[in-house]
Amino acid sequence: MQLRQHHKDQDDQVWSIDGVFTHAIYSPMGGIExxxxxxxxxxxxxxxxxxxxxxxxxxxxxxxxxVTIEGSEARPWPEGDGAHAVYRFKRLALIEGGAVHDVRKPGRVEGKVVRLNYARHGQANGVVLDTGDFVHVPPDRFAALDIALGTHVQASGPGRPLADGSGRVIDAVELNGKPLNNKAH
Known part of the structure; x- marks a missing residue:
């Protein structure tokens, strides 16, 4: 196992560990922990x-x-020693040799509208593009936009991956070159 000390973080040594992803660890509630x-x-x-x-x-x-993952050694558990080394996750640093970019940073997507997306209460709250990306627009602002199936859309704003990994969600602050104004007070 290749360990490289990365830096000190509040008296914890942070290590970079190279390896091959094997699987996620699930919580008793079904989440990924x-x-x-x-x-x-x-x-x-x-x-x-x-x-x-x-x-x-x-x-x-x-x-x-x-992958290369950064983490610090977990403190001993009251239950005793584990079956293997356990680290507190700090960040995913590399995937197959490429740097991992913070997907929450502002992003830009572009494509044709293939379907509308709807909020839980039934109002349209954005569009899904042919790229698989979801452009989110609050329903009160979406109603004022002239967007239909087949419309070409360029959107920018903070982004993150969709839960199913098929694309990204962009919380649009600009759509087709026009800023989306904040909700009126």
Whole structure:
């Protein structure tokens, strides 16, 4: 297993560990609470922090994909030693040799509208493009837009991966070159 000390983080040593993603670790409630990698034949578990979106790190991974993960050694558990090394997840640094970009940063998508998307209460709240991306627009603003099936859309705003990994969701702040104004007060 290749360990590289990365930096100190509040008295914790942060290590970069190279390996192959094997699988997600599920919580008793069905969520994803961590992941396992094989680091040159040695299993290493990474535990996600409660209450944040660390689980989004595994959305675009599949067994056999090479990764570099940064983490710090987990404190001993009251239940005793585990079956393998356990680390507190800090970040997914590399996927198959490429740097991982923060998908929550502003992004831009472009494509043709293939369907409308609807909020739980039934009002249109955006569109799905032929690229698989979902452009989210609050229903009160979407109603004022002239968008139909087949319309070419360019949108920018903060983004993140869709849960099924098919594309990204963009919370549109600009659509077809026009800023979307904030909700009227």
């Amino acid at each position: 961590g992941m396992m990698i094989d680091a040159d034949g040695i299993p290493a578990q990474f535990v996600f922090h409660h209450g944040n979106d660390d689980a989004s790190s595994v959305e675009h991974l599949w067994p056999g994909r090479r």
